[in-house]
Amino acid sequence: xxxxxxxxxxxxxxxxxxxxxxxxxxxxxSYLQSKGFSIIFAHSELNPPNPxxxxxxxxxxxxxxxxxxxxxxxxxxxxxxLNENCRPHLExxxxxxxNTQKETSEKESIVIIYDSLMxxxxxxxxxxxxxxxxxxxxxxxxxxxxxxxPQLHQEGRFPVQDSFLQEMIPEFHPFxxxxxxxxxxxxxxxxxxxxxxSPKTPASAYICxxxxxxxxxxxxxIRHHYQxxxxxIGPLHKTSPTPSTSFLEEDTSCIPWLDKQSPKSVIYxxxxxxxxxDAKIATEMAWGIANSNQPFIWVVRPGxxxxxxxxEFLPEDLVSEMKVRGMIVKWAPQKDVLAHxxxxxxxxxxxWNSTLESICEGIPMxxxxxxxxxxxxxxxxxxxxxxxxxxxxxxxxxxSAIRRVLVxxxxxxxxxxxxxxxxxxxxxxTHGGSSRNSMNDLVEFILSL
Ligand code: UDP
Numbered sequence: 001x002x003x004x005x006x007x008x009x010x011x012x013x014x015x016x017x018x019x020x021x022x023x024x025x026x027x028x029x030s031y032l033q034s035k036g037f038s039i040i041f042a043h044s045e046l047n048p049p050n051p052x053x054x055x056x057x058x059x060x061x062x063x064x065x066x067x068x069x070x071x072x073x074x075x076x077x078x079x080x081x082l083n084e085n086c087r088p089h090l091e092x093x094x095x096x097x098x099n100t101q102k103e104t105s106e107k108e109s110i111v112i113i114y115d116s117l118m119x120x121x122x123x124x125x126x127x128x129x130x131x132x133x134x135x136x137x138x139x140x141x142x143x144x145x146x147x148x149x150p151q152l153h154q155e156g157r158f159p160v161q162d163s164f165l166q167e168m169i170p171e172f173h174p175f176x177x178x179x180x181x182x183x184x185x186x187x188x189x190x191x192x193x194x195x196x197x198s199p200k201t202p203a204s205a206y207i208c209x210x211x212x213x214x215x216x217x218x219x220x221x222i223r224h225h226y227q228x229x230x231x232x233i234g235p236l237h238k239t240s241p242t243p244s245t246s247f248l249e250e251d252t253s254c255i256p257w258l259d260k261q262s263p264k265s266v267i268y269x270x271x272x273x274x275x276x277x278d279a280k281i282a283t284e285m286a287w288g289i290a291n292s293n294q295p296f297i298w299v300v301r302p303g304x305x306x307x308x309x310x311x312e313f314l315p316e317d318l319v320s321e322m323k324v325r326g327m328i329v330k331w332a333p334q335k336d337v338l339a340h341x342x343x344x345x346x347x348x349x350x351x352w353n354s355t356l357e358s359i360c361e362g363i364p365m366x367x368x369x370x371x372x373x374x375x376x377x378x379x380x381x382x383x384x385x386x387x388x389x390x391x392x393x394x395x396x397x398x399x400s401a402i403r404r405v406l407v408x409x410x411x412x413x414x415x416x417x418x419x420x421x422x423x424x425x426x427x428x429x430t431h432g433g434s435s436r437n438s439m440n441d442l443v444e445f446i447l448s449l
Pocket of ligand 1: 018019020021023246270271272273274275299330331332333334335350351352353354355357
């Protein structure tokens with residue numbers, strides 16, 4: 001445990017049960033533990049982490065009573081139930097820790113670090129007088145949207161008519177109205193959601209799984225708005241790699257298959273851990289992939305196609321034809337796939353982890369965003385970083401987009417841009433780089449609390 005004089009620090013990390021959120025929290029915990037802090041890792045019963053990968057953490061399971069309330073029952077309802085139900089157990093545990101501390105002569109600091117979706121932890125920390133830090137596992141740009149959306153609404157500029165969706169939002173460059181998170185949800189639900197997840201007690205600091213070189217102007221805006229330290233320590237899978245954190249079993253057979261493919265020839269297709277699609281869209285995807293004539297790995301997560309267990313909706317002759325040139329898997333070892341020299345493009349839903357993982361390997365992307373921050377990530381990729389193409393999900397368009405990214409001059413240029421950004425990230429995560437410095441600053445900051 002980190003000690004300064006006679007003072008000791010206990011960090012209580014509270015993760016949310018989503019794959020793209022738990023992974024960065026485990027990575028952050030590993031880093032802080034390597035710096036000597038003791039880690040209590042609190043999680044819901046839904047999607048618990050694997051304790052054997054982190055033998056030195058103390059795991060605390062929070063009864064969540066979520067039976068039947070999955071994220072697909074509606075995000076507001078899910079988050080409300082998750083936060084209300086997880087609070088009592090953590091509260092009891094923290095009070096016990098505080099009481100034990102009072103009984104001993106040793107000085108001990110308890111610091112709460114919580115995933116932004118587990119907002120109850122910030123409120124609880126405020127009630128108990130404990131310092132709290134928020135971990136943002138998405139792009140930093142989602143934070144300004146929490147004050148810009150209500151402001152646009154107040155001024156009668158949001159929601160907008162369809163004809164304005166492509167327009168840029170002047171105070172939120174480079175994003176358009178169509179890139180705003182939660183677009184498509186009824187406005188009252190969006191406002192309620194923003195109010196619910198906005199901290200009632202101001203956090204002492206924010207930790208963002210991003211980099212200065214990727215989101216510089218947004219970070220300036222956030223620092224100005226919150227007036228607390230913002231630590232940019234990403235990409236965590238490089239700054240603090242951990243063993244696999246996948247909820248699903250990875251099909252590693254795609255790696256020896258990749259070994260047999262030509263360099264930069266394979267399109268890797270994955271829509272992450274949450275997105276779901278209609279069988280009609282999935283069928284267009286299949287035809288587009290097949291008609292592109294390029295080798296591929298297509299991740300179809302079981303249950304991700306409405307009303308289907310897996311790929312039984314696809315015509316058998318199409319599946320047989322596809323298997324000649326590629327692999328359809330249920331879950332892939334994504335980071336290893338992206339790091340493989342045979343992979344030349346990533347068709348993605350543009351979740352933030354997937355975006356960072358692609359950037360770190362210099363892989364250009366085809367962007368098919370669905371919700372929350374994914375539209376913003378896709379905008380960064382296509383408009384700002386110029387290493388991504390926006391997709392239209394129709395078989396002819398898909399065929400041409402795959403060929404554009406893998407075998408055209410335009411694709412070569414996107415790859416060149418992706419590799420330039422990869423190099424900037426490499427510098428940021430090495431000794432003296434911005435992310436490394438920020439990690440050191442974070443440790444110093446925690447020790448100052
Ligand atoms: N992932 C994986 N195998 C797959 C698909 C995804 O390991 O077949 C991992 C991926 O590496 C990433 C995470 O799942 O770390 C997805 O997170 P992201 O933020 O991209 O999207 P989300 O799932 O939260 O929508």
